[in-house]
Amino acid sequence: MNKVPFVSLKNQYAEIKRGLLPYLRAAVERSDFILGKDVQLFETDFARYCRRRFAVGVNSGTDALFLGLLSLGVGPGDEVIVPAFTYIATALAVTYTGAKPVFVDIDPRTYAMDVTQAGKAIGKKTKAMIPVHLYGHCVDMDPLLKIAKAHGIKIIEDTAQAHGALYKKAKAGSMGDIGCFSFYPTKNLGAFGDGGMVVTDDESVHRKLLMFRDYGRKSRYEHVSIGYNSRLDTVQAAVLRAKLPCLDRWNGLRRKNAAAYNRMLKGVEGIATPYEAPYAKHVYHIYAVRLKDRDAVVAELSRNGIGVLIHYPIPLHLQEAYAGLGYRKGDFPVSEAAAAEIVSLPMFPHLRESQIRRVCSVLKRALKGRQ
């Protein structure tokens, strides 16, 4: 059986190996494992890539959101608007601060936060909103930024899935008060373990982030706030430094792969391929198609050795962890329908066209069997 993995990172490693090994050797020889030279160099490179003044490396994407929210003053008594359809980390970060996540529905075509719904959810306690550039497609930011400005609300871009994506000419992560990235290994820019980054143009937010990630300290043993241990490892920063120059090319390969899928699935009854809005440059962290009778089709794909995943089967308002917020089934119908019908097909830069053809042929067969 010709298996097709959901994701494979082997070719990425082969590409960067020559550049990476000297970085790693130098880091080990310097032994500056915590907040070492590569962290500073990567922060400078990544800030420039995002067209931001500052970048602060942290432990994970979740911590980027958590510390980012703290640095904007979000805390107990505040509400933060979050899409109901995203990875749970977006909401968890809000909960960690003591603030309350307030869920809103998504746009049925892009799966990103519905901006009109977000506007309607604003109340007296709303302190911030977290647009999530889900799957690598940007939220419609201009109207959202306008609403936020009118209400004096902070915008935190969850850019965990959208390194290098564009909204019009703006880089994802460059538009809100802060942009938060994850470098989880399978992300478009991934480390060899956990990692994250917050980017901003605001000097005082930058200063707070540097403190929060490092035990709240001002000098070695002078602690001015309750801080955390959440630093990007030097070794991970070295990996990311070696990979960053490849990011745009790898995103280009993802787009090429998406175009091949779109071509092969064009006109196939019972399947909807991803939408790319005129304002967006999608970077296809996830290539998600939509179909009825999803679970049976997924079973057939799995039986044939095709690696598929579902991002995400349960919207956040229906997660047991958030039962205390009192939401019910039916509250966010667009998110609920997406959760029932979406399936993510294999997607990574080095996926071959022959592999895409194989996925599409099994998928078409599975769909035909159900009509």
Ligand SMILES: Cc1ncc(COP(=O)(O)O)c(C=O)c1O
């Ligand atoms: C949309 C979104 N937000 C936040 C995160 C959290 O990132 P991390 O896994 O690095 O903590 C992820 C990663 O899985 C994500 O997909």
